[in-house]
Amino acid sequence: MLDGADTLRERRRSETTRTLVRLTRRLTAERGLAGFTVEEVCSEAAISRRTFFNYFASKDDAVLGIPLDRSDAAAVARFLAGGDAGTHRELSPTLVADLALLHEERWKALDLTGDAVSELRAAIEAEPRLLQRLLEQARERELFDVRLIEQREQLAEGDLRADLAAHLVGALARAAMSDFLSRDTESFSVLFEQRIIAARELLLGQVAPAAALQRG
Structure with a gap:
């Protein structure tokens, strides 16, 4: 059961990571980094600001796919x-x-x-x-x-x-x-x-x- 739970968490983390990367890349291409906020990204991804910073240190790193861990x-x-x-x-x-x-x-x-x-x-x-x-x-x-x-x-x-x-x-x-x-x-x-x-x-x-x- 623990292995299954770990796998599910990893899958969800991977999906959230991909979502944040795709969103920040699209918004950057459309508006530039200064043209959107972390809050906008979080709203589209249906996550909290705190969750975003559990994944990435900054918008820049999210665009580049550089994880916090x-x-x-x-x-x-x-x-x-x-x-x-x-x-x-x-x-x-x-x-x-x-x-x-x-x-x-x-x-x-x-x-x-x-x-x-x-x-x-x-x-x-x-x-x-x-x-x-x-x-x-x-x-x-x-x-x-x-x-x-x-x-x-x-x-x-x-x-x-x-x-x-x-x-x-x-x-x-x-x-x-x-x-x-x-x-x-x-x-x-x-x-x-x-x-x-x-x-x-x-x-x-x-x-x-x-x-x-x-x-x-």
Whole structure:
């Protein structure tokens, strides 16, 4: 019974999240962020103002689908489980690929497919600063990823390799994100993987197959 209740709560939370995201994107595209209030959103969604702020920190974050609570716990757990217990000298051979997959899973959690992509692009066109907020949030996650890499690879705090890995893969993800949201083009995953492969070729002098990013 408890599992059923938890599943129902999760479904309702997911539905409310999607409703708030769609509403704020539509209103932003039509009026701009200053053209509507949180109270208007809550009225249309039939929720209280307090409930809105249990989901999102601001209108901006609602438009971008950035939840108040982290939603990548499962993806983070998979990333941490991929590390090799080791010597502090050698990194896991799959570190970069696993970190890239973590970024892709986070992106998929935003549910940017079909009409949702068009709605977000329309909102960003009306309010270009939203793209900057999305990029800032991605940079904030890079700092979190530095700690994840240190934990997974059993590195001392401040190990430069963790910092470089997080910021390199993060920079490639931001570039792909910006490209994807600024024009009607290929999927984020395709754009991101193209950059990962190009970076490997540039840094290692080796051409990595696309399948390298698709570990089962």
